[in-house]
Amino acid sequence: MMDVRERIARRVAKEFKDGDIVNLGIGMPTLVANYIPEGVEIIFQSENGFVGMGPAPQEGNEDPDIVNAGGLPVTVLKGAAYFDSATSFGIIRGGHVDATVLGALQVDEVGNLANWMIPGKLVPGMGGAMDLVVGAKKVILAMEHTAKGRPKILKECTLPLTARKEVNLIVTEMGVFDITPGGMFLREIAPDVTVEQIREATEADFIVSEHLKVMEE
Amino acid sequence: MMDVRERIARRVAKEFKDGDIVNLGIGMPTLVANYIPEGVEIIFQSENGFVGMGPAPQEGNEDPDIVNAGGLPVTVLKGAAYFDSATSFGIIRGGHVDATVLGALQVDEVGNLANWMIPGKLVPGMGGAMDLVVGAKKVILAMEHTAKGRPKILKECTLPLTARKEVNLIVTEMGVFDITPGGMFLREIAPDVTVEQIREATEADFIVSEHLKVMEE
């Protein structure tokens, strides 16, 4: 079995179609860029001010003026464009980003997301997450199914929310879920787990899709 | 006696201080640019998208991409900057224009201005005038004192307004008026007229300033 994070990132990478504009959050979502299928061209948006983000530069070739939203050195591809933060969030809020991939502390069965603070413990701030989740056409969570064995996919989030009812897809190492107005559906299941095991690791109620498939890798 | 329009334009040109950013409306206000005193550098803003407007080009040197707010060919000076309409009106509305000079159909003693339509007759539209009058730090009217012998400076405007209580200064061929919260003051008087003649040509009530001067030329 491949690394959990790689499995999740590989699966998320299959969600895009040629020409999509995608914003990847920091952490695991960043890995998704490594697994874009051949023949699919994705334009990556970096909310600090550009589209056309390329891979990290070779050591020694870092340009201090070009970093991604995690503050790490990156490159830009031919055809890139820079802009200011007002324009960048105009792009995000205005629905011009096809998909955003983020991590989650908690998500619930109606698509509420909590990923920006734990009161009394961790208050990093929401950065651009609230705008991204509200503005992107498709909100994809790339997350481990549980945290220290405890479910992160809940009936109802208990942490302060990032946004209400905006999550469309959840990809974990156990499976893939669609969140729709009709409920939460298990659409794909990892080859090494059973629906029963997923039920045990998930607090939220979900419906097993009639078309349940084995999760692509 | 010099031409009425020239007298007005010359007098308005003396209102600016070095470094001011000024927007001139079409028509008579445009003439003001010809009379800026030596040693005073004014930056002209053209609301269709630039600062640093220069004079009209020599015949044959017109650039179809560079016109002023009246649609006429102009030039730009060294140090100019182009921008889009959203930015241009951000500059205007945001109080970054020190003075705007406009014509008037009617103005009244509290500084209400009507200069964009005559119902049933002339409906050209307000263009950028409403934003300019609300946004510029100082609103200067460059206007003939009467129209066909009838006062244009009224107790109360009867035409649809461009903006309420935004006019600061009125320059006509007869004199110069300040409009303040304390009332309308005649500050300067043309060498060839009397206060009595101005009263006759003016419907608004005005106070003759204690420091009444002869209008500069």
Next chain:
Amino acid sequence: MNKIISLEQAMDLVHDGMTVMIPGFMGVGTPETLVDGLVEKGLQDLFIICTDTARPNVGIGKLIVNGQVKKLYASHIGTNPETGRMMNEGLIDVTLIPQGTLAERIRAGGAGLGGFLTPTGVGTVVEEGKQKIVVDGKDYLLELPLRADVALIRGSKVDKKGNIWYNAATRNFNTVMATAAKTVIVEAQELVEVGEIDPNNVMTPGIFVDYIVRGNA
């Protein structure tokens, strides 16, 4: 992803009754080739959003004269007498909007904002039917976003990914309109290879542009 299409293909994307944004200030910055395409196709009942109707034989003016416009949002119609005549005869439904408010409403449409508060138009006919909101003791009008089915854009330099650079005063409404329509078609005055426009100086990122048509000018 080839974005380059013919004028005929572009015209297949525009239909009777559509809402179409067309930039340009007295024709400067207007995509004349695309406008000529609309005239030639003879589309009817168009709802045009633009800042002015230019002159009868220039830019948007041609659509007016040709009787193709049913509804019009503009800030100024004075330079095209036909617009006023047809408005007075009830042939075109004209709404006049202050130029800065028009630019900002289109920007809001593209940037996912639900509206904005402006001091422009307070105390004038512009406030009719609008919500007035007091902030810090000052009156503002709530102005709502504008979007269109199609935006016809004019780029001075356009690369094959749709990145646009505008020359001089042609930028005006192009940038905001390119963000606020379902389908965005740009007329390229000069079509260049990807990479020929410095990513720093791109004024409309290619992600906003769906199709490119070569201009005749």
Next chain:
Amino acid sequence: MNKIISLEQAMDLVHDGMTVMIPGFMGVGTPETLVDGLVEKGLQDLFIICTDTARPNVGIGKLIVNGQVKKLYASHIGTNPETGRMMNEGLIDVTLIPQGTLAERIRAGGAGLGGFLTPTGVGTVVEEGKQKIVVDGKDYLLELPLRADVALIRGSKVDKKGNIWYNAATRNFNTVMATAAKTVIVEAQELVEVGEIDPNNVMTPGIFVDYIVRGNA
């Protein structure tokens, strides 16, 4: 009008308790020379508006660590543990603002808008104390403009009239902040003659800039 001043002269313009906008994303685009000036002068009780507090030894982080910040508006403080610690101990009054909302509030401050409606933050703690307005059946928060006493800007190329060109991802909050403060001081990474920046590619027109300081970088 000479705008070029020394760092010492620039620091004479900033006083204890002032509201200061400082751009930069994790330090990229932050005027380090000017920030070092604030640190050296030891100004107290500053109200800083910025998107993040970088790291303890970088950019705005230095002001935090040095105990000069009394009040902070930011979107993200997670990369500087000192900010969180001081917030928890009540030493800094921190307000967290979504990054897109922060950029837009500053833009509104510079553009003379009374506020704007955003979907970001609806249904989260961000909506506390804010007016909710429904447009077309959708909930929006009314967010208010932000302005400052001083904005410290960082230009990659600055001409002697203050026209600014920003390289790559350094633009971020520079453009909006340059419009929204009483006094705007730009640190020039490279100071060039007037005319060396193409008027088309100026990103902040010199009319916004009061003073220029040569940067050390």
